[in-house]
Amino acid sequence: MEIVAFCCQWCSYAGADLAGTSRLKYPANIRIIKIPCSSRINPTFILKALSKGVDGVMVAGCHPGDCHYSNGNYFTRRRLTVLKRLIEFCGINPERLQLYWISAAEGGKFAESVKDIISRLEKIQDKPFPKNSGSSL
C-alpha cells in the first residue's frame, strides 16, 4: 500500500517529526511531502498522486483556529469537502482522501492518523487508479 501525505510545515510536519523522535511506530508505506500550509494544496497535487495509482492521499494541517497564517486551514476544509465529492463522482472511493488536524505536539496523533487511513483503505474493496497506466515505462 502506498500513501502520500501532504503535511503543513508548521504543525503536522513537526508532528511527524515528533512521532519519529519519540520512536512511535507507524506503518512505513507513507511518503511525506512538506507544504507551507494545508491550504497550499492544489487539487492537482491530490489528483496527480491518485492518478499515479497510490492507494491513498492524506492531507494534514493545523487544528482549526491554529493556522500559522490565521485561517488557511478553514479554506482547506471547505475545498477538500468538495473535492472529496468530486473524486467520488469520478470513480475514486472518497476514503482514499483523508484530512487530519495534527498539531506539532501531537506525534501520537500523527502515528494514529497514518494507522487510521491505512485501516480505512484496508476495508475498501474497489481498486485504486490503474497503476502506471499513464506511462509506457
Next chain:
Amino acid sequence: MSSNNPETKYFLLKKSKVKDLLNTLYKEFEIFVPVEEEGMVNFKRYKLNNNFNMEFTNTLLPPKGLFLPQQETLFTINYKKEELIEENLETSRRIIFGIRPCDSRSLTILDEVFKEKSEDVYYLQKRNNTLLIGLGCSNPQIYCFCSSLEVDPGKDSSVDIFLTDLGEKYLVTANTKEGQQLIKDLPVYFEKAGEEEITRALEIQSQAREGFSVGFAKKDTEIFRDVEIIFEHPIWEELAETCLGCGICTYLCSTCHCFDIADELAKNEGRRFRCWDSCQFFSFTNMTSGHNPRPNRKERIRQRFLHKLSYFVSRYGSIACVGCGRCLRNCPVDIDITRVIGAINHE
C-alpha cells in the same frame, strides 16, 4: 504508398461481402476501418466481425494519427546499462479501409515533409507498410471544400485500391501493383466489372464534384504568393479578436504535423517521445530566454494560414490544405479558411 501502374483494372465488390473480405485480410493485415462510437466516426483497429460504418461522411479525426500518432515513443534509455533502446519500428502490414480522397491527399502532402532531407523513419515505416483502400464521396458535406483544392471527391488515383459506391456494391479500381495483387490473391470477393457498371461509376464520380456549399477559386490563393502584402493584412488582427487560441484547428487538421519532443524520467529508465503540438499555443515558439517571436494570437493565427497557403506552397509546391472541412466544422468561433481567402481577395 506504392508505385503507380498505368494499367488500371475494374472489379466489383458486393457490400454484403465486405465483412468477409475484412475477416480474410485480418489474418495478414492490421486493418483500420471507420467505426462509429459515441456519435463519432473514427478509424479504429478492426477486430474479427467488428461492426464498421461505411456510410460516414468523414472521420472526426484525420487519419494522420495512424502515421504520426498524437504521442509516440522515440526511444527509451536504460541508465544502469547506459544504453539507448530504439523503439521497434517494425509494424505489421496495414490497411486503411475507406479513406476519403481528401485524407489520402493529405498523406501525399505529409510525405513531402517527412521525406525531405533526413527521412523520418517513424512516419515512413508506417506509411510504406500501409495499403490504402479509398472510398469515393458522392455526398459532400456542408463544410467540405476539397474541390477548391484539386482534390477530386469522386476519384482518387493516389490510393492502392479505390471504391466507388454503386448502391449494392462497390466498383473497385486497382491503381497500383500492390492493389492489383491484393485483388488477384482474393478472387472470391472480386468479380470483373462490366462496361455498364464502369459507366455508372464514372457518372457517380463526376457528380461528386457538384453540390459544394463553401469554397474558393484557385486564383484566389495566388495572392498568398506575395508574402509581403499578405503578411501585414488587417484580417489577421480581425481574426485574432475572436480566435480562442485553442488547438482544435491544428489537431483536427489532416495536414498539420507540428510536434514536440520531450523526455520522461522514471527511476532508472528514461523515455523520449514526440507528441502533437500546435502553432496556436503560446509555448510553441516561446524560448527559454523569454523571447517569443509570435507572442500574440495575431501572429499565431497568421502563421497557421500563411504556413498552409504561402510558405508550404513555395517550399513544397502545394497548398497544405485538402478541404476536408474539419476546422470549419469544429472551430468554436467559426473561423473559416474559405472565408479568409475570400475576404482577402474581395474587399
Next chain:
Amino acid sequence: MKNQTYIELTDTLKQKINQLLNEKVVDYVIGYEKGSLWFKTRPFMIRKQTEVEKVIWNRFCQFNLSTFLKPISQRGEKIGIVAKKCDLKSIVELIKNNQVKKENLYIIQVACDGVLNWQKLENFSGIPVSKVIEIEENALNLVIKTSESSIEVLKSDCLLDKCLVCDFQHSTYADDFISISDENNHEIRNQTIPYFESLEDVDYEGRLEFWLKHFSRCLRCYACRNVCPACFCPTCMFDSQEGLWISKESKTPENYVYHLTRAFHTATLCVECGECERVCPVNIPLMKLNKKLAKEVKDAFGYQAGLQVDELSPFKTFCQEDTDEFK
C-alpha cells in the same frame, strides 16, 4: 431561418448598437454575425457603424460572448456586449472576480427563446443540415424543409440542453433589455435533464471506467479551457512550465487530472453555460462534472454562481462553524 420575432429583435438590436456607437457610449460592441454556414453564427466585434448591418440575432447565437471580456478587460475601453439571460451570469462572475469593471460595460440583454443545437436538429429530423432549405417555426414545432419534403420536429428536442433547464431568473445587471413581447415559450422549459444522476447509481469502478473512457479521447486542444469565461487565469497552471503538472502527451490519467482540476478550479465560478461541452471536438460530457460540482457547492454552502455581484464565493471565505467531517 424564418422567424418574425427574431427578425424584429435583430432590427431593434442593430438600432441600439448604432446608437451606442454613434453617441460614443461604447468603443465597440461584441455581438454576433452570420457564420459561414446557415446554422452557425460567429462572435463579431463591431467597431464601425458600417459594420452594424452585419449584426444578427437568431436561434443559433449559442456563443457565450462574455469570454471575450477576459483578455481585453485590462484595456480600459468601454465595451458593449450582447448577452442572453444565461450569459449575464458569466458577466456577473467576471465583474465579481475583478476581471472587468461594470462601469466599462454596457450590457444589452436580448430576449432569448432558446438556442438550437444543429446536431440535435440533424438527429431528430434525420435531415442533414446540408439539405435544409428553410426552417419555419410555430408554437411548439420547427418545420424543416428540404427541396423534397418538410418535417416537423419538437422545438424542445432541438434546443441546447442548457435552454431546457433555463430557470428564467431575471437579472438586474443588464443596461438594456431588448424584447418585443413576453411571448417566451415557458412550457418547453424547466425540464430536468439527468446530467449526473445516472452515474450515481454506478459503483466506483464503473464510474472510473466511464470517465477514463471519455478522457481517453481528449486531444488536449484546450478548447474547453479557452472558451470558458470562468477560466480567466492569465497563465494557466497547465501552461506554466510545460510538463511540470501534466505531461504534454495526451495520456488518459493526465487528462483525468487536467479535467478534474479544471472542473474544481471553476467550481464556484461555473454558471453552467455549457460552452466547454459544446466546443469539445470529441464529445466529452464535461457538463456532468460542472453540474455535479455546482450541486455540491450549493448543498454545502448554499451558493449559486452568477446571481449576485456582491456575494462572496464560498471558496474565498469560510465560517468557523463550517461542517467538519475531518478529524
Next chain:
Amino acid sequence: MNNLNQIQNPYLPRIASIEKITQETGDIKTFRLVFLEGDFHHLPGQFVELSVFGRGEAPISISSFIPGENSLELSVKKMGKVTSYLHSMCEGDKVGLRGPYGNTFPVERIKGQNLLFIGGGIGLAPLRSLIHYSFLKRDDFGKISIIYGARTPADLVFKEELFNIWSNIKNTEVHITVDVATNGWQGKVGVVPKILKELNPSPDNTVAFTCGPPIMIKYSLEALNDLNFPEEDTVTTLEMKMKCGIGKCGRCNIGNKYICLDGPVFTLKELKNLPKEY
C-alpha cells in the same frame, strides 16, 4: 513496400562523453565532448541537438573547430531545464548528440577576404567555430578583426584565447570591451556597436559576422550599414525554438524557411526577405 531498415533513424542521438569542463563565467561553461564511437565532421556555424537523457534536448551551436578528433566544444549558458542539468554534470558523464545540423558560415565564398567578427556575451560561441577555422587555414584569409564585448569583465568568455592566443596570431586584431568596468578593468568600456563605430573598419573586401543578444545585433547591423558594409557581406545567426533539428516539427518555421535546415546562418540580405518573426 520496401524495408526501411537501411535508413538511419535521425532521432537517435549518439553518445558522447564529457571530456573537459571549463567554467567561463558564473553561468557559462564550455564542455568538450568526445564521441564514444564513429566520426564527427562539421563546418563552422552548425549546431547539434544536445540530449541530457531523461531531461530533454536543446539545440546548441558548436563553438569549436577541431578537425580529426571526433570531439567538439559547446559553450552553454545555464537557462532552462536541459542546460541546468548539463551544468550539474561532471567530466566523464555521458550526453547524447544529434547532428551536426543547419547550414554553415560561407567558408568557401569568404576565401581571400578580411574577416570582421562582432560578438557579444555568449554570442561569441558560434563565431568561435569560424575563428578556429580561419586560424587553421590562416593563409586563406586576409586581416582578421575580433570585436567582443560583455556586460562586465566577469562575463567575458574564452578569456585565455581572447587575451593570450588570438591576438598573437599574425595579422589579427582583438578588441575587448565591457559595458561596465569592474575589478580594475583597464581595457575599453562601452557597448559593442559603439566600439565598432570608433574602430571604423573598412568594408573593402571584408565580411562581417555578428552574433550576440538581439539588441546588440540590432545596433551592430545598423552600425555596419553606416560603415557601408553591403547586406550580402553582413552575416548573422538566428535563434529560434527548435525541437527536431531536421525540418519536421515545424517549430522554427519562418516564411518558407526552417531555421534548422536553411539557417541558422543568414546574410542580412536573406534576413530582409524573411517575415519579421524572429
